Amino acid sequence: MRITLTHPFDLSPSEARDVQRLLRVQVEEAPPLRPEKVRLVLGTDVSYLRTDRLALAAAVCCSVPELSVVEQRASEGPLRFPYVPGLLSFRELPALIPALQAMECEPDVILADGQGVAHPYGIGLASHLGLIAGRPTIGCAKSVLVGEYEEPGPVRGDWTPLMYLGRRVGAALRTRTGVKPIFLSVGHRIDLESAIQVTLALTRGYRLPEPQRLAHLACEQLKRAHRANQVTGRSEPLLA
DNA sequence: GCGACAG
């Protein structure tokens, strides 16, 4: 898939903040996404080998509704940017971009670990990713960055809106009965209702939607392989 | 000044 970069990533936190100011106006709203048009969904995740200041990324494309893996890519990159709440995309996207560029699939929706517009400046990781990928994205986080919400009902599918500055920026969604809710956030070119429906359709027996869970597992594998290579003294590229 | 704070 094609990635369009309109700004550099080797920035200082304050420069990154300036970039967000310019990018936020490009995040688009969108009419309901027709569920039957969603045939491919991409899950993404990034993990770190803190000791090596290295970031490992994985992207897994799944078919819908089967949720079978269609394509899987991985990439890595040096960890240059610090973790600063609100600037996560500048820390994680650089490592993930090569994997996205290598992806042959053309996903209809992309899931990202983090927030979308439920962000202090309206441009969290998911929204930022949506802009450079030019596709609909959904922020899929395990906790909240900004906003308020009421505890959703106890059954799978129950949800409550995540409100921020008087806007509905996401939702606390119970993806499984009996587990803590996950926090969806509108990313780019998608509406909240569609994001909720799509996410539920992608969730099977785990708290996180399948593409996200698989991307996370892939990252764990990458880490293990990486450590193993280090011990063996080898340094071959991993996974396609 | 204090507390909160995606991953």
Add this chain to the structure above:
DNA sequence: ATCTTGTCGC
């Protein structure tokens, strides 16, 4: 997220 051991519950 990462660093870490055991432990409570379905």
